[in-house]
Amino acid sequence: MAKDKGLTPQSEDFNEWYNEVVLKADLVDYGPVRGTMVIKPYGYALWEGLQRELDRRFKETGHHNAYFPLFIPMSFFQKEAEHVEGFAPELAVVTHAGGEELEEPLAVRPTSETIIGHMWASWIKSYRDLPQLLNQWNSVVRWELRTKLFLRTSEFLWQEGHTAHATQEEAEEETRRMLDIYATVLREYAAVPGWEGRKTESEKFAGAEYTLTYEAMMRDGKALQSCTSHYFGQKFSRAFEIKFQDKDLQTKYAYTTSWGFSTRAIGAIVMTHGDDKGLILPPKLAPIQVVVVPIYKEDTRAKVLAAAEGLAQALKAAGIRVHLDDRDQYSPGFKFNEWELKGVPFRLELGPRDVDAQTAVLASRLGGKETVPMEEIAPTLADSLEAFHQALYQRALGFRDAHTWKVDTYEDFKAKVQEGFVKAFHCGEAECEREIKAETTATTRCIPLDEPEDKGSCIRCGKPSAYGKRILFAKAY
Amino acid sequence: MAKDKGLTPQSEDFNEWYNEVVLKADLVDYGPVRGTMVIKPYGYALWEGLQRELDRRFKETGHHNAYFPLFIPMSFFQKEAEHVEGFAPELAVVTHAGGEELEEPLAVRPTSETIIGHMWASWIKSYRDLPQLLNQWNSVVRWELRTKLFLRTSEFLWQEGHTAHATQEEAEEETRRMLDIYATVLREYAAVPGWEGRKTESEKFAGAEYTLTYEAMMRDGKALQSCTSHYFGQKFSRAFEIKFQDKDLQTKYAYTTSWGFSTRAIGAIVMTHGDDKGLILPPKLAPIQVVVVPIYKEDTRAKVLAAAEGLAQALKAAGIRVHLDDRDQYSPGFKFNEWELKGVPFRLELGPRDVDAQTAVLASRLGGKETVPMEEIAPTLADSLEAFHQALYQRALGFRDAHTWKVDTYEDFKAKVQEGFVKAFHCGEAECEREIKAETTATTRCIPLDEPEDKGSCIRCGKPSAYGKRILFAKAY
Structure with a gap:
């Protein structure tokens, strides 16, 4: 089956399988500049699903979105010693703009602690200005030598949350709260199990007191760090003079945190669930949850297409993300393979005899087919999608624990x-x-x-x- | 009144009024790099409101979001003669990355026609691959000499839609459709009237066959180009070899469009509606639609705050974006001024006698106060917000037509x-x-x-x- 689509089997070469599947499933393409990627609509829709769930939870926990500039003066990176050591080698640098050489070169942001720290120094004066609970959705640039689509590219999309607090306790609670939000979305939406834990000193973020992480296991047994949440203590507030007058009238340094979740999570979804046929997408994030494939000859075309359209309408009305594949130029078998490659959780096959019997064949991307009465499909598919999610999560958890x-x-x-x-x-x-x-x-x-x-x-x-x-x-x- | 807040009156110096109000109302701040801005949460929430309405309409009309890289090889700009002439002087250029000088300098995208054209050349083969209906939300960089917050900054946020079609007719329909979507959102959400029209040859986008625009009038009588939609004909498809095999088996060049709407629209909202007291925000986009200001002395504090919280809860349950200003350190008068400066459409004042009488005072940012029974507020406020929107739009329309x-x-x-x-x-x-x-x-x-x-x-x-x-x-x- 894998050979039919030109997919290298996972057992033969997992890296090759990965590169093939993300390209062939239309998630992503290589950009013209070395190490960059173009996120195509099918891949971006997965990102939008993750954004929707994360952004809602950020707001429910009191955070506000904002936007800080892309360009950061190079001198800002010098202010925190560990931070500059970690990021300086990966910076992309703007030296010319508007036809002239700049007086001070500008870094394209690899992460925004420095510029946000700089702004906070002027915004924060009193304990009443705290906490600052900010987030931004943006792209960052880190010039990597070895790149891999979604996992490590010169530019990637993410969100970076940044918060400042009056006390250590509050800041540490925040660091943990955001890791828990990430873990919830990874488990309950991406169906990706993982271990929450603290990084050792050698593996923590450059400039952090400590880093919390969610480590997921890919199907080749390797780990993928799926997000991180950092507690900075007063390191950045001392470097950037983020001070406030407290209730006791004393001037104190704030305690800060940052936390990030990136398009790398799409790579985690691909490598946690995919098989030799292609992607398997978690239903809550899948851009298409069910595809309807009509099966007809010339004389049954009108009848079958009409029934397929009716079925798709009923599913859409029930809140299901459905796609009707009514392309004339491809055979049903070709379409089955393509939607399997693209990881759509369920397929509904509908032929002339199904229409007469008022049934359809429901096939799961996790295996198995059953004939179901037409009228039962829309009312029960939400439950089937939930069961698919649970099965997918349990399968991944079983794999992880067995390895x-x-x-x-x-x-x-x-x-x-x-x-x-x-x-x-x-x-x-x-x-x-x-x-x-x-x-x-x-x-x-x-x-x-x-x-x-x-x-x-x-x-x-x-x-x-x-x-x-x-x-x-x-x-x- | 304006003097109390240190706001220069509009009639004295409109530019100065503008700069003061966007900073004091906490919409935005200057970034550390010349010509850049930091969009603060209150300003970003306006942008999110615009994004929500635009993105929904883009999807309803068949567009998909995607993401194309920030860095574009300089050579791409040479391919379309008018385009390079228009954009080359404003480019920011990355010459070094990862500690080394790059072989080919990279432009930080000022707009993405060239890189999307490059990708389309490899993606589009047949008429079946058309139309391509793409959009991306991102930031772009144009090195401007004279900058002004929101209106003209070195970096700004926008969406850029890019489409490719098999026929001229389809592409021209698209160009017009997207201008209409912009005009709808500007009128029905931002309450900003304007003229839809075509740019003259001298004013069109660099590389377009023609450009459609929405021109709004600011309160100083000057125009603000609030968005644009461009028809490219085959200019970019010839420059980037975007070709397809049509139904008649002939190889043809595609017809392309692009259309953009930016954070400049926030400037349009400020300068269309604001007055000497500060902002006046259109209710459908206002981050806070009504602010509840409790008025109490020490002995009535508990009673008034409890009633104010109940009122705020009832409004929230009715789907209103409400904020309870329960800060102890400020007087009601101070709060009134601050929320007027920030342009909140309605204020509810609640004192001990109001609580006894089960009433509150509803004050409109457009002027006028009335005492209303507490139980009627939540059920009627949505209508009041709609009436506020209409009044704001009619006021702006009247101003425009009188000028x-x-x-x-x-x-x-x-x-x-x-x-x-x-x-x-x-x-x-x-x-x-x-x-x-x-x-x-x-x-x-x-x-x-x-x-x-x-x-x-x-x-x-x-x-x-x-x-x-x-x-x-x-x-x-």
Whole structure:
């Protein structure tokens, strides 16, 4: 089947399968500039679904959208030492504009902590100006050497939330609240299971006190960091002079956070659910939830198309995202393959005998077909979509748990980490993490929030565990 | 009143009034880089209101959102001669990225015709691939020397629609359809009246066959081009080789269009409706439609606040965007001024005697106050907001019509064009337009679509009119 569409099987070459499926399913294309992508309508509709759910939750939790400029003076990056070290090598720089050389080169934003910090310094004067709960939907540029569509491109779309608070407690609560919102949307809409946890010091965001993450497992056993939420403490507020007069009349530095969710999540959806036939899209985000494919010959064409249109109308009226594929130039078999490749959850086949019997054939992208009475389709399809979501999530969760191992010897570690995630003890030393990476290509993914407390010795060097629990290792995108 | 808030009266210095009001009302701030702006939450919420209405109509008319890269190879601009002439002087250019000098410098997109044309050349093969109906929400960069918040900044937010069609007729229908959608949203949501028309050759978009525009009148009598819709014919398809095989098996060039609506529309709203007290926001877009201001002393605080919260809840439940201003540190008078400055359509004042009588005082930003029974407020406020919208639109329309004159002598032209719009005959020659601009600073705004046919002599040079009707002149932003 995969061969028919020219899709390389996952088991043969997962990377090749991925590149083929995102292009052939019309999610994305390569842009003319090295490392850039064009997000096509079918891919962008997935992003709009994620945006809708995230934006609603941001607003429900008191955040407001705003927009900060694309261009940031290079000097801003110098103000926070770790931040500049992390981002300077990836900056794209505007040196000329309006036909002249600029006095100070401008960075194209890789992330907006610096420019928002600069503005906050003038906006925030009193505790009454806090909290600042801002978000923006935009694109950012990070010049990457090794690029991969959706996962790592020179420019990508995301949202970046930025908040400032009067107290550490509030800022830490915010950091956790936003991770939970991300996790909810990833689980309940994208059907992508994952581990919530804290990054080790070596893996945290450049300039953060700590970083929270959601680590999902792709079908090749590798990890994908699907979003992050950072607690900055007073690092950025000291660098940018974000100060306020508190109730006690003392001048204090604010506590800040930032959190981001990007089009990388589309890559997570593709690699969590897809199979050798193509994409499998989670129904709550699928641009098309059900496709109606009429099956006719010349003499039954009018009758079948009329019934198919009636069915599509009824589904649309029931709030279902339906598409009627009435293209004359393609055979039903060709259409079945194409919509399977594009990951549409359900297909309704409708032939002349179905019309006579007032039935249709409902085929699930997860397998299985059944003949259903026409009148029952619209009233029951919402439930079928919910069941599809649950099945998809459980399937991914089962896969993840079957590819996650607790290991206690470095031999086991090296073997298992090639196939999935391992939970092991670690000494917490950056040098030891680097050695593990050099020897296995695996990295620490996170210190899982819900891992029970436990003691043990570092999987590699034998020193006492630094985290009071096992932590998660994997090879990662 | 204006003096109390430090707002310069409009009659004294309209430009100064504008700059003060957009900053003090918290719509926007200056960014750290010359000519850039930060759109603050209150301003961004206006943009989200416009986006919601536009995006819905784009989708209803079959368009899909997509995303094309920010960076465009400089060589792309050379392909369409008029386009490069129009945009090259305003480009911002990335010359370095990832720590190295780039082989080919990259333009930060000023508009996306070239990169979309490039992609279409590979996507479009057959008439079955047409029409292409795409839109994107993004930011663009045009390095302007004279900048003004919202109206002309180095970077601004907009949407740019791009479509490709098999026939000229379809493409021209599209150009007109999108102008009509813009006009509907400007009239019915922003309450901004305007003239729909075609630009003269000198004023059209660089590379277009023709440009349609919506020209609104600001309260200083100057024109603001509020959006544009361009018909390109085959200019861009020939430059970028956008070809398709038609039903008759012939290879043909596609017909393309583009259309854009930007954050400049926020400036139009401010300058169409605002007065010496500040903004007046159209209710359908106002982030806050009604503000509840409780009036209390220490002994009545609890009673009044409880009633105010109940009122705000009832309004929210009725679908009204309501804000309860329960800040203790400010007096009611201070709050009245602030919400007037911010242009909130209605204010509800609630004091202890109101609570006893189960009434509140409803004050309109357009003037007038009335005492209303508490129980009637939530059920009737939607109607009051609709009436407010109508009054605002009629007020602006009346102002526009009172400041528009038909003139037939150049003396009258020169006098009247300093105060508003004039309708006059013109010979159609670019050189004559330049002379008029040099002598009066006025330009042709458009050839109005609904102006009746008529003949006459050019207002300046006396040659026969070129357009078969009077055209519109004004000084413009």
